[in-house]
Amino acid sequence: MTDHLPLTSPQDPKPGSQSALRHRNEQLIVATLRELGPLPQAELARTTGLSTATVSNIVKSMCAEGLAHTSPTTSSGRRALAVSLLESPHVVVGIDFGRSHVRIVLASADHQVRAEKSAPLPVGHLATESIATAATMLADALAESGISRSDVMGAGIGVPGPIDHRTGTVIRGAILPEWVGVNIVARLEEALGMPVFADNDANLGALAQVTWGEHSAVRDLVFLKIGSGIGAGLILNGAPYYGHTGITGEIGHATIFDQGLVCRCGNRGCLETVASTALMIELLSRGEPRPLTVQDIIARATSGDAAALRVIDDAGMAVGRAVANVANMINPEIIVVGGPLAALGHILLDPIRRGLTRHAVPAIGEATTVVMSSLGDRAEVLGAVSLALNHTRKH
Template identity: 35%
Template sequence: MSQKAGGSLRSLRRTNQEQLLALLIDQGPLHRAALARLAGVSRTTVSTIVNELLERGLVAKAEGKPIADLDGRAGDLLSVNPRAAVVAGMNHTFDGVWVHLGDLSAREVASAGTALDPDTGPAERIAAGASILRRLLDEEGLGLGQVLGAGVGVPGPIHRGTGVVGVSLPGQPWSHVNAADEFERALGLPVTVENNTRLEGVAEARWGAGRSVANLLYFGLSSGIGSGLILDGRLYRGAVGAAGELGHVSVSVNGPACRCGNRGCLVLRAGIPAVLAALRPVFGDAMTLDEMLDRTVAGDRAGERVLADVGAVVGQVLANLCNLLNPQRIVVGGELSRVGELLLTPMRTAIRRYALALVREVDVVQAELGRDVPPGSGLGARIGALGGAALVLSETPDLAAALNRVAAKGATA
């Protein structure tokens, strides 16, 4: 056989392997007859390829009752081996970093994080995240070559074309940093860098309050305010990657000056610093965020009034978004969402008042993920890291081919 013919056969076999892997990734467990029908190849070809994939550890027999074939024979259910590779999510907040490892079925393999001083520079932050990732891989007996990629979250807008983090507020540690290049260099992996509030939205869309919702708006109320737009089932970033910066929508053109250069920005009314400042005359200067939230949930009238005002002003902004985008559901996350209906009820009232009749009955719910995470333990960082891993699973170009490359790399290591 000529070298050219041998190469063509290897290429065809690899193409068929990736076709079967793609079917198992997209549709879940299937038996061999179904694979043959969907792939348009013979059962003999499927059996040969499946045996190779089983040998390489890319495919495993799935749990479940065998399904009868069309000719009466039973066939084992097959699925992608969830431990054939892992995906990484890493999320950097102003005061910490969290790393999440997940398998191909989206189950957690390991996760850990650490607190960081807000004045820590980008290089030290990247090194801290890379160190945690390497430690988790070592503890799980995994090599870097088994990681399909990493989804990394940082505060601020990221330019889609260059990977450079833009400036939304002065003094942010990531401003003007080419985060995509820096993370790829430090991690030695394919990296997608994304705004960390968007990653929280991706996590909620996949596993939380946005499950099975094609048009979703995630709204995060924290020190800053951002959003994640899931439109027709995909994360929407805008022309250059700046979509969703709702914190700097002006709610009062004659309002106080914001550090972004605008006046009357929403973050000056509804961000955590604004809420704490409004309550300090009542709660005292030493009040922490957790204490404020606990007192408010316990029925403190001052806290209830301030959070109701936040819900009302946020609802006005969201009413405009409903008119523009007509989401099916709005998921409200971030630390302030812990007060639940104290915030959501005035938010819904404002949306019904200011939105058009056709869109005003939008479903507004509290974020689900992380409700069992203790206060002060990095909720946003954890959820964003989970979203980073989800982003790798949903946006890796030709996931089946990438998985095949990872397995081939492991075989020659």
Template identity: 40%
Template structure:
């Protein structure tokens, strides 16, 4: 190869690498602006890890394309107010669906993340995948049809769906047939896409809960987060350096199936003594129902605890302690800035959170514990739905 050809080849490779870096920088910035009201340029640089020069250059490019607009911030004392950056609202709709074990929630937003419509319905999701997917499709279609004429169903740009189970990152199938037995062998994203005629992104509900708290809740501005969801099961969503960590096959965070007792109760996964058998909502309702001689609902369980029933308070405290011990081990390995625990049974303040916080700090190494913050989630049962909204807005805005 002649020196001229070699130089040209190297130049071409450099141009390709530069264009890829530029595209990656654009995506990072659009991801951070998607689903938030507005950010200062300095905060955008901090969250993305990009230099201020790169951020300024990319923002100028996006502003020229009409994708980003500049706003004047509120003055904080003397001097000029900070300039804020915001995605310019575009024509289009993003859809977010949250499938729980016993409910379906759907929200439609514009591409700035403003909710246009939201609906929730009771649904036995685990009984039959076909029934659940058909029901969700019909509900989404009906909600789209109710939108004003300026936002029609044809404007649907992205769909993100959360499900209560681990998803194989290679096949798209649910990894556990015991969590949603009616979904065994299914590839839900493909099934939804076939019915809706559009690509669908599927993710675990704890992952989406982490994104929800990161974008709209307790963890805003945090780059290393451990989010723990306590519901029918127990799962964790992990954000490392601003990105979701899913593991090799998409099953990272299944802390509910860490064995905490060798001779404990049989778990639905087939093992004995899993954390879920001691500390999940299902376990708590079983204990309270036996104590009260009748079936106790989730709402009733919270009322009993809030009324100060000694046995219920002790039960919830012990649940928090059990979860906290497992999370302490995870925290020692991941070294997060913040641990957020959320779900329908978590009050702030409340005994479950108290037991959890004490255990995390007690059983985590002192050098980790001294800088580790623990807090209750602020989004409640909407954390997963709001995370799906943030992810759907990001996907639509990045098109």
């Protein structure tokens, strides 16, 4: 029998590692027991497709961790051990800070969401104020769900910008310039009173696709978040790719036009200056009595408004051109598009595909699938949950 592909492990230096494989298989066993109830180990192996030795070893570890227990039973007239799940009180928290929102999810080790909250934040919000808001929301979520703070093992944090993983500091290029230079890890550990693990929102979106989405078997994936900023998260050989300092996937700062607008990063003609939702809002709000919102743009495009369709088509082609360079370099199996424009579906995907196939090596462009994320605006916070789970499992 063939065991399933490994689960990604953020910042794991060994893609496709045995620990990642073991975690993926444990998830499969937990899901099977949750759906079917107690099962003999042999039946559990047949149902999951895992080898009997793999099931035996994982069940033994789960029992030691208090996640399962075994009891004598009979199977096909023979003595056997039935495996049952034990519900653990432990949870982790995922927090996604956006340009104008904060979202929190509490989830258990078997990926069951126990509580979820979101709140708007003012554009240009300061780290101190936003962290205080998140801490209050977490306290409320714990109280409402009856979960003790002592049962929270740690928190995964997502921010819309690059983080230097050596220092835990937000660096220049973030959508939240007010957060640049902030040691987000230290600040949140102090505010929340628990271990904190932080990452860029696009990286967490990619992690969510292979832990919560339908792409768990994909080994090479690009998650492309298109919003006020544009970023890419990379899954290579079954694990997130972080590079030397943890700053990867900054596709929003790929130069598209040498003589284009000056970008917030200091360069000129970056992808974000021609394809972000901020640029779309600016273009389509001209002559309007009030600035449009992303939802306004989606509504106009889906109703066939020519100006909205043209702006989205131009943006999609530019994104496709930029992502073609990434595809030529790493040859991903799938590109998943997420962010606030996900409701546009093929209206945005079609020009991205055209840009990709026009500028990628033909064999790569034709073999790369481009789809919308099924996780919607929850992708980043669910990825933050997975980040926390992967780190707390190591301790």
